[in-house]
Amino acid sequence: MPHTDTTRTTDPELPARIVMVGCGHMGFAIVRGLLGSAPDCAIVAVETSPQRREMLTEFGGIAVTDELEIAPGDFVVIAVPPQVFGDFAAAQRHKFAPETPVLSVMAGLNAGTIAEALGTTQVVRSIPNTPSEVFQGMSVYYAGPAVAENTVAQSDLLLKAIGKALRVDSEELIDDATAFCGGGPAFVSYIVDAFCQFAADRGFTAEAGREMAVQVFGGTATLIAHSDKPPMQLCREVMTPNGTTERGIAAFDAAELKNSVMTALAASAQRSRELASAMSSGAGAGAADE
Numbered sequence: 630m631p632h633t634d635t636t637r638t639t640d641p642e643l644p645a646r647i648v649m650v651g652c653g654h655m656g657f658a659i660v661r662g663l664l665g666s667a668p669d670c671a672i673v674a675v676e677t678s679p680q681r682r683e684m685l686t687e688f689g690g691i692a693v694t695d696e697l698e699i700a701p702g703d704f705v706v707i708a709v710p711p712q713v714f715g716d717f718a719a720a721q722r723h724k725f726a727p728e729t730p731v732l733s734v735m736a737g738l739n740a741g742t743i744a745e746a747l748g749t750t751q752v753v754r755s756i757p758n759t760p761s762e763v764f765q766g767m768s769v770y771y772a773g774p775a776v777a778e779n780t781v782a783q784s785d786l787l788l789k790a791i792g793k794a795l796r797v798d799s800e801e802l803i804d805d806a807t808a809f810c811g812g813g814p815a816f817v818s819y820i821v822d823a824f825c826q827f828a829a830d831r832g833f834t835a836e837a838g839r840e841m842a843v844q845v846f847g848g849t850a851t852l853i854a855h856s857d858k859p860p861m862q863l864c865r866e867v868m869t870p871n872g873t874t875e876r877g878i879a880a881f882d883a884a885e886l887k888n889s890v891m892t893a894l895a896a897s898a899q900r901s902r903e904l905a906s907a908m909s910s911g912a913g914a915g916a917a918d919e
Contacts, residue, residue: 707735714746733755736756738904753781755794756770758810766793
């Protein structure tokens, strides 16, 4: 069963230096989150793209390089696209020690594959999401029995510096979390866009539609978070017999919206498993998102 508390015999702190390998959407979101929540933590961004290096340099607050260097005590976060991880590992494996702590935020690569490729036993596999950039991330992570308590604790602290973190005991659940948490912001944004489109079609300005949609979704999320009631009960409390909301929910049910959402999540989770299988066999895969 998943749990959020990691048993510790010490009171760990964030690593003195975090080496962020890859600063695409997810890597940059984590960097921005850490700069805001843990300003005393030194961050080194390793990025091969000249354009991204220039952007990171202009952003400030971190060291930027195109060459990976790992010093004793460094904590490495790997956020490269999973389809290029094989080439990265082949070129950089010699820089990792068996005790180098690694937190992976790559979709579709299991912990064993990463550990074998890099030659370190200290691999924590996680799936964060882009709201980490504003300290509202939801990360799910897995650490196997060979991972040291301190590595787990520091991974937990790092992920909680950018939002909330949930540890699971089964790595299988990471694929489901990839759909739920990793893809969740995209799925929610897709639905928010439908609300915005409705507002625009009805004559509201784009700014008004966006403001209403953001407040409705954000306010509802806050309401659910502060309530002991199941979400569907809160839904029914808005519905009055033969009322406007009931009519709208009936339209959702007629279109099988809930089944469509479940199908989309299942498809996303299955794709994560396909990627994991392809990557672990060395066959490679197509582009994967974060």
